[in-house]
Amino acid sequence: MAISTPKIEIFSKNEMVIFKPQGIWEASSANDVEKLCKNLLKNSLPPFVVFDLSELVEFDTSGIWLLDKTIQDIKKRGHQVEVKNASEAFLTLSSRLESYKPSFKHLPKPQTYIGKRIVELGKVSVNLAFLARDLISFLGQVVVGLFSSLLHPKKLRLISIVAHMERFGVNAIPIISVMSIALGLVLAYQGEEQLRRFGAEIYTINLVSISMLREVGILITAILIAGRTGSSITAQLGIMKINQEIDALNTLGLSPMDVLVIPRFLALILVMPLLAFVSDIAGLLGGGIMVFFSLDVSPQLYIHRVAEAVTLGGFWVGILKAPLFGAIIAIVSCFEGLRVEGTAESVGICTTRSVVEGIFLVTLADALLSIFFSKIGI
């Protein structure tokens, strides 16, 4: 069996030293090889150095590279170096490697830690400003696209819109119903506990129905859709961007705005009020179940009290917010999807941003609208 660990045998004669590399000089043993070579350089050497390569049979480019480097270093120190018995394979490869020698010219200088942080801080702030600007200009493009497709209704892709409505809307009904029922239950339970102290537990029904219809139903719908649909839109458009599918559309004379963005935008706007309605009903159902068990309120009475508590205005406040929130989610997610650049990592980053920005903007809009509605007295 051949020796496997790399080794250098050393023979010293008065004015001369002979190095005889042995063993495997390959990438898998590069660590050992590098140490060996470093050790060679540590000792003081006589004027004549001979490398006898007769026993070096197992090597690859990394082994040759390290050996060549060592030889060059020894030469630089003013020693005479002779390489003996090198196989032809060694010679061809090592002369080839000579021409591939790295110059390290183009490698950038590493920055200092503080420098890096300052540069990063600057980048983040500038990017934030650009983000706001780009988002607003994208909003403008969408509005223009919308008008142009309203002027030429033939350009509207009805089939695509309906297909998106199914994916964004119909398929989301189960999860939205379950979440809303659970929320209705929780609201009723917590409300009843507090109101019971004043003997006003029957007003639990008012609490549940008003908060569910005005705020909670639409908010939970928007948050779920931002997570579920917004992320999928961003990821899909992002991958299409990477695969140059967007470029292909452009060269085919199809505008990505018309083909991809507007259908998704319209589908989400149309579907959100319906989902909000589903969420309202499911929430009321959850509340009803809770009061039935804890307050012994019969279903008929519950429906009656809900009808008394809720005004039509309150119901519409919730439902009318839905298309707006749908628009926000659609615009943010399409915008982020089209911002993806080249890498798989960028798809991940943009998808996260799409969801976070979507939820943030929806919540902000909801807060502003609440103030507005209370000022005008609905």
Add this chain to the structure above:
Amino acid sequence: MADNDPIISIRGLVTQFGDQVIHDHLDLDIFEGEIFGIVGGSGAGKSVLMGAILGLVPAKHGIIKVLGKRTGNLERIMKLHLQSHWGVLFQGGALFSSLTVGENIQIPMKDMEHMPDDLALEMALIKLKMVGLEEGDFYKYPSELSGGMVKRAALARALAIDPEILFLDEPTAGLDPISAAAFDELILTLRDSLKLTVVMVTHDLDSIRRLCDRLAVLVDKRAVIGTLQSLLNNKHPWIREYFHGVRGKAAMAGLME
């Protein structure tokens, strides 16, 4: 493993996607130190065959042995650490898009604990130059490369640890003729000095003529194997068309009587 045992051996390979049979009892032997070409029409199953050897495509039937050890699925290949014995160039490059070219090349080296960092950097630069890229490309991301540069960067990654077996899927597609010729020379040098075994899917008739010791032509879901000389005399209609068609004649000029 005896000296004349094949380094890759395939017996009775059947692969299938749904109802579509790609290979039907295909046999193949590849020996150490040879440059083995795989040719065939588009969709003949060349890439799938390579995938089957690499454990990426499950084989329905048949035995695949690499370096004398039976493979077949990724799990077994992992256990045998076969990955450190081979380098793969995929048809589409398959560079990691979130890493720079330099990081891509260093990945196989980083995976070995035996490679010091500064050496890995040097070797990556050397490999980069070896395949004809420039040092300035080291910090580019794959999305910033041209099609041919992607191919070269992927080749550099496949060569990163000087593997014993090199799998190349259409290495010269997308390269200009000068770079393609340089590629041929590079592969020959590496094979001659490092005893590399090269398995190469290619449509490039010039590369075939310059490089390949033996060829497998995938026709009728099987492999017809032989040297270029013997395949030139093969009577199968597709093989005749391949080598004696307009392009084949031009590339093989002088080889045929």
